[in-house]
Amino acid sequence: MPVDEGLALYAAAHEAATAFRLPLVEVGTYCGRSTLLLADAARAAGTIAVTVDHHRGSEEQQPGWEYHDPEVVDPEVGRMDTLPTFRRTLHTAGLEDHVIAMVGRSPEVAAVWGPQVGLVFIDGGHTDEHATADYEGWTRHIAPGGLLVVHDVFPDPADGGQAPYRIYRRALESGAFTEVSATRSLRVLRRTAGPLDGDGSGT
Numbered sequence: 001m002p003v004d005e006g007l008a009l010y011a012a013a014h015e016a017a018t019a020f021r022l023p024l025v026e027v028g029t030y031c032g033r034s035t036l037l038l039a040d041a042a043r044a045a046g047t048i049a050v051t052v053d054h055h056r057g058s059e060e061q062q063p064g065w066e067y068h069d070p071e072v073v074d075p076e077v078g079r080m081d082t083l084p085t086f087r088r089t090l091h092t093a094g095l096e097d098h099v100i101a102m103v104g105r106s107p108e109v110a111a112v113w114g115p116q117v118g119l120v121f122i123d124g125g126h127t128d129e130h131a132t133a134d135y136e137g138w139t140r141h142i143a144p145g146g147l148l149v150v151h152d153v154f155p156d157p158a159d160g161g162q163a164p165y166r167i168y169r170r171a172l173e174s175g176a177f178t179e180v181s182a183t184r185s186l187r188v189l190r191r192t193a194g195p196l197d198g199d200g201s202g203t
């Protein structure tokens, strides 16, 4: 994530944490770089960051694909496992007390999640199946006035995959969200309308 996107994410997290003192949720922990931004904003406001990942990597991070890192393969299991690296990242930053790490698939975690949240940052799987499930699972938990942040939004298909762009468009077209900022591929939206229906598409 480029620095200006990170600053925009931090600004959104700081605003939401300060305004609501509700949990800030991230979908897609990986090794924890963006988690640090949510965690520091949560710490400053006296709330908590919650980050969700099965830690087995997305499609493009698997062996043979563009973003694969062999250093995060568990040699015993033979699959990716970014959890140890993530834990070291948090420990080194001194932010362990400000993060709850949920290890599991995003839709399953969203289905059992209870409280409203101040912000949801979607940066998980980038297929339509995964991005749609993240959108439908998590947006309904955002408090009115809270923020939805989507990463890797590329209006031009030549710049990248379209699944995050499609959920960003869906949020706007639902009438339940308005755009706050756009920084490269990072979009910040505010939940402005009333209750969302069960799949986050607005009422």
Ligand SMILES: C[S@@+](CC[C@H](N)C(=O)[O-])C[C@H]1O[C@@H](n2cnc3c(N)ncnc32)[C@H](O)[C@@H]1O
Binding pocket: 001, 027, 028, 029, 030, 031, 032, 033, 034, 035, 052, 053, 054, 055, 056, 057, 058, 082, 104, 105, 106, 107, 123, 124, 125, 126, 130
């Ligand atoms: C692009 S990386 C996240 C990068 C991280 N936000 C950062 O900026 O450092 C995507 C992550 O989403 C996770 N992921 C993909 N699909 C998922 C799903 N359905 N449930 C949970 N985690 C998932 C992958 O394991 C991977 O670690």
